[in-house]
Amino acid sequence: MRLDINPPGDTARTGRVDWDEGEQRRVPDRRQTAPRRRATATVEVSVEVTDAGRWLASCPVELTLLHVHRAAKTPARDLERRWSLTGAEHTLTDVPLGDHLAIVRIESHRPYATMIAVRGRQEHITLRPPLIPVERTGQSEELLRPGESHPFVASVRTFLRHFGYLREGCDCRHSEICSHVAGALVRFQRAFSLRANGALTIDALRLMHLPRCAVPDITTDDDTQPENRVVASGFGEAVSGPGGTSEEDPIVFSDNHWDDVTLTYRQLDGTSDVTNEWSEIRSAMQAWADVSPLSFTRTTGTPSHLEFDFRAPSEDDYPFDKGGSKDYNTYARGFFPTNGLIEFDDHEDWSDLSIEATAAHEIGHAIGLRHSSVKNSTMYAYYHDSWDTPKEVDIRGVKSLYAPVVRRDGQFIAYPLWAVSVTGGTDTVTIDLGRPRNFLAWGIITVLDAKIDLDRDNMCFVDVFEVDGTRTGWRAAGGDHFGSPSSPANPHQSAYTGYGRTVMFRLVAGHVADLEVGGYALVLVLDEGVD
Structure with a gap:
């Protein structure tokens, strides 16, 4: 369906969202939307960072913990904590229960990373970094270089494969940074403006564990499409760029978009975490309507263009990570046209997150936009509160579609x-x-x-x-x-x-x-x- 607009000079060129009676668009006050504030269960942890000679007792050590797997309805704040340690043993207070990625940095040595589990009353954790001296500039950020091995490379592979950077069919050792993994790391690093050297760096590993959208960054289903063609990585592996194109793209859009600009949407299951999730979702739709010809009208029938649903871990085909995992940490996902389904992970505590920001990002997918590598844009893959406001690159994408x-x-x-x-x-x-x-x-x-x-x-x-x-x-x-x-x-x-x-x-x-x-x-x- 085509939409005719008024002649030149008429400035009413943006869409709208239908609001329920008595509602008005506003910035939600989450202090009033949460029926209760949940506390994060924490414990005291004794940590020892040592080598065989125990000389580290007098060596300054920087320890970072990333909370990568949380219990259901655990607040998402304070995901990353850092300590400067001196001495043989250290007591860390208020460490949340769950799985943590521990990163140890020692001056003049390559960093070390491992997964630790904090369960109930924790008595003692010992970390034994291999103490590999830095041989050249840049190595102080490299956890693993191409050709080296570590058990958690398996989870790095899972991440790179899930988000489209690593293709199926690599039969190399799962613990090794093989040429295929190195090539996938180069593509991931370029996509998010990291140093692209094919090594597993602190910045890359940290970014892999931060909260993000569950939609893959790269689509390789059909190599005949321009957005799915691959480019040589320099490590013997052909890998795609953001949205499946070359690494220079600041943002790409999918080939699919709705033929209509008057879109309908349905509300399926909500969440018990807040009382105004639908108001926040409508605010997110309005943000896109304000910068495009799109409008959004609620319907209770089928079919509809968009559908919004909060999915519980007990449901069939549960699409998320149940609060984060050692492999990746996702909050929601949206499907490209002509599917339009948008799902939120109801394992999360949505009283502690911006539903409006998350919805705005996923609506971008539902109207045809892929991920952007521009930080702070709405279509940037990683969660941030300013997701809710389309930026210059987001507006350029949606206006090029509609x-x-x-x-x-x-x-x-x-x-x-x-x-x-x-x-x-x-x-x-x-x-x-x-x-x-x-x-x-x-x-x-x-x-x-x-x-x-x-x-x-x-x-x-x-x-x-x-x-x-x-x-x-x-x-x-x-x-x-x-x-x-x-x-x-x-x-x-x-x-x-x-x-x-x-x-x-x-x-x-x-x-x-x-x-x-x-x-x-x-x-x-x-x-x-x-x-």
């Missing part, structure tokens, strides 16, 4: 576009010619640079993005601003001559803090226009 449709008659058509900060530096429109026509399409732009420096950040372009729903072909890629063909950061053809009914234009400005771009989408119909 453009307002205008119907225009006549031989010459001009439509204004404005790429400013409040629009995420992006504007799009689809011009409907009424029937397939021969046409010439192009765009013009005018730039206002507040700093009058026109530096490299001031990238801007207008392109003919799609004709009858098919991309016209990218014309620039690589560098700081451009990605691979599926990336919405790429310019497509700036002028196009062909045959079709609908022509989608896109105007994009980079670094919109000091840059505003205006322009026109122009179409010249070349045939006689007789129906």
